[in-house]
Amino acid sequence: MLKFNSELTINVKLTYSNDELECFKLLELCPDVFGMRHTKKFKGFLFSRKSVDGALNNKHNVKLRNFYSNPPSIPNHSLLCSDVDINQSPMYCAGRYNKFSRALPQSPWIIKGKRRFNTSVQELFSKDVQALFKAQDYTFSSSGREDVDVRMLGNGRPFSIELINPKRTKVPQKEIDDLMERLNKEHATNIKLNDMQTISKDDLKYLKEGEDSKTKIYEALCVSKKPLTDELLSNLTSCIPLVIEQKTPIRVLHRRANMVRNKTIHSMNITAVPHSSTNQTYFCLNLETQAGTYVKEFVNGDFGRTTPNLGSLLNDPDIDILALDVLSINLDWPPKKKYS
Incomplete structure (x- = not known):
């Protein structure tokens, strides 16, 4: 069987009402595995895909014939498609940021459910990047962090945003530049963004490798x-x-x-x-x-x-x-x- 990595994954969930009934012979075929699970009153579905695959891969066809008829009996229920889930591999947007305020944390500062500051560096632009890529969610990370009362000047601090399940996978650099320009005008007293661009997952390795050096x-x-x-x-x-x-x-x-x-x-x-x-x-x-x-x-x-x-x-x-x-x-x- 050929295996390959795809940027788009489609998961189709199929259900069959007699699944567990047809698998019950496995209690006799593999008492060391399923017998113990059955005795312990295993919560949920007794025969998981992983456990069934593991059991069948270790049994010879001759032994299977003693427990299952060949050819198998005709099913009396239809196979139903209960769910289809489509996921896009994450995309990554990176850049550098300057921070000019001495009262601005890098990430949301919440203690015991209460905010210490109204916003953060992360919140000032990450949601806008998420919206540009029409992503389901995002994860922000950076090369270290400065304290709330410390300014980040000069060439800025490197950061990356992982965009989870984005619906836009081809965003022109001009759109990223336009967004960066707009955000820099809106938040000029607090932050400035530089060199924003899409990067590959492999590019993230150097960001992490450079932490100590x-x-x-x-x-x-x-x-x-x-x-x-x-x-x-x-x-x-x-x-x-x-x-x-x-x-x-x-x-x-x-x-x-x-x-x-x-x-x-x-x-x-x-x-x-x-x-x-x-x-x-x-x-x-x-x-x-x-x-x-x-x-x-x-x-x-x-x-x-x-x-x-x-x-x-x-x-x-x-x-x-x-x-x-x-x-x-x-x-x-x-x-x-x-x-x-």
């Missing part, structure tokens, strides 16, 4: 109670590349396993920010880090759960972070657009 560039506004001396700044740059140990941050312990992660800081530099305060020093911290580094905790130390941290390197345990931006996610994805 990619690097990210951050910019953070920080505050210190001590002045930044040339000696301290020199010590800071001389320790690069820097491997740090991070226990799962306290703020995410409720949803992530408590473990230690080793992450690498690839580059780090500090620029003083002029300010009228006489007892505090404000500075801009630029970092290039391994993906998965908790930058906030690297700055504030997270009560010693991240070591070394910026406070220990600058000999100031009171250093804190005021604002954080992601400037770049160094992952060449999605693929270049293929216009149709």
